[in-house]
Amino acid sequence: MGVLFAWGTGMDDEALMREALDEARLAFAEGEVPIGSVVVKDGRIIGRGRNRKEALCDPTAHAEVLALRQAAQSTNSWRLLETTLYTTAEPCLMCLGAALQARVSRIVFGCREPKFGAVSHLIENGHLRDANHCLTVKDGVLEQQCAQLLQDFFAKRRTEVSTAAK
């Protein structure tokens, strides 16, 4: 927490996505699908989260929800105005809903998620279509690294399953 980045260098989104990737790697190490998120306000990380569905036995324990929750607690407000949600994979419908509820102003994600992703088909000129407030979206930041981590996780899991079956 409290890492400060200079804005306008063009590298900020990548630097902050690397923080989300760190969270995703923690999830990987814990046997969770490796997705990580950070919430950023004024260049400062105010919330971090990683997928913890297995550990918490909670279908809503997605990285984005946990990061938004921590951000709200750390700022003592559920209104996360002028914040950016960085997340390694395209948010699902629940997480998009949570970001809208929190009044997040920007979502930046790494790789697309063809199964549960709920954002990419709603992007129109960098904005979220039909949002009740202005929400800008940027995708494809460190896309390769974000996708690779997921591919590695599922490849490892397949190997484990096939080894266990022998």
Ligand code: ZN
């Ligand atoms: Zn989600």
